[in-house]
Amino acid sequence: DIQMTQSPPSLSASVGDRVTITCRANQGIKNYLAWFQQRPGKAPKSLIYAASTLQSGVSSRFSGSGYGTDFTLTIISLQPEDFATYYCHQYYDYPFTFGPGTEVD
Amino acid sequence: VHLEESGGGLVQPGGSLRLSCAASGFTFSYYEMNWVRQAPGKGLEWISYIKSSGDAQYYADSVRGRFTISRDNAKNELYLQMTSLRVEDTAVYYCVRDPIFDSWGQGALVTVSS
Numbered sequence: 001d002i003q004m005t006q007s008p009p010s011l012s013a014s015v016g017d018r019v020t021i022t023c024r025a026n027q028g029i030k031n032y033l034a035w036f037q038q039r040p041g042k043a044p045k046s047l048i049y050a051a052s053t054l055q056s057g058v059s060s061r062f063s064g065s066g067y068g069t070d071f072t073l074t075i076i077s078l079q080p081e082d083f084a085t086y087y088c089h090q091y092y093d094y095p096f097t098f099g100p101g102t103e104v105d
Numbered sequence: 106v107h108l109e110e111s112g113g114g115l116v117q118p119g120g121s122l123r124l125s126c127a128a129s130g131f132t133f134s135y136y137e138m139n140w141v142r143q144a145p146g147k148g149l150e151w152i153s154y155i156k157s158s159g160d161a162q163y164y165a166d167s168v169r170g171r172f173t174i175s176r177d178n179a180k181n182e183l184y185l186q187m188t189s190l191r192v193e194d195t196a197v198y199y200c201v202r203d204p205i206f207d208s209w210g211q212g213a214l215v216t217v218s219s
Binding site for chain 2 (some may be wrong): 034036038041043044045046049050055071087089091094096099100101103
């Protein structure tokens with residue numbers, strides 16, 4: 001199985017900050033990487049797919065990059081609604097797997 | 106696009122439950138679908154996939170042999186039949202549209218407890 005790791009597990013930030021979350025796969029997954037945002041008590045929301053493609057309707061404050069094994073999610077100018085948990089997800093091979101999450105508070 | 110799960114509830118260990126997911130707002134028969142679950146306070150776990158035609162399925166090791174994914178394209182519905190349920194199966198279960206997991210249901214809570 002492909003193992004996904006994320007760092008940091010949590011981070012403290014303020015409105016207006018630039019935030020970067022990293023995700024690493026233990027084997028190459030090309031660009032089959034997605035990012036999700038989950039607010040407490042809500043279903044996850046798709047932000048980015050194919051490592052860097054912004055999902056329709058998602059703010060351009062969010063961006064993704066990476067290929068192979070190392071990926072990043074960047075949020076510029078953090079807004080109040082961005083305080084949430086972020087998960088990366090590989091869909092290169094079954095079983096699909098998720099990272100453990102990064103809580104932004 | 107709208108996905109709505111139903112069928113969750115409280116069940117004893119060893120019991121069975123069937124989840125349903127009603128799809129609307131898109132051509133359901135064109136899309137592959139997945140089930141993803143989230144235990145209380147934990148992260149996301151993919152558990153099953155089904156091809157658009159229904160003739161291919163994949164499962165996570167944690168549920169293989171106990172859970173069965175199926176679909177009825179005429180009714181625009183996705184199902185998850187869960188048997189031999191364990192306490193560790195307690196989670197919110199989401200149906201999710203493939204291939205880029207762009208749409209999620211609101212989730213159905215399954216609690217396995219005696």
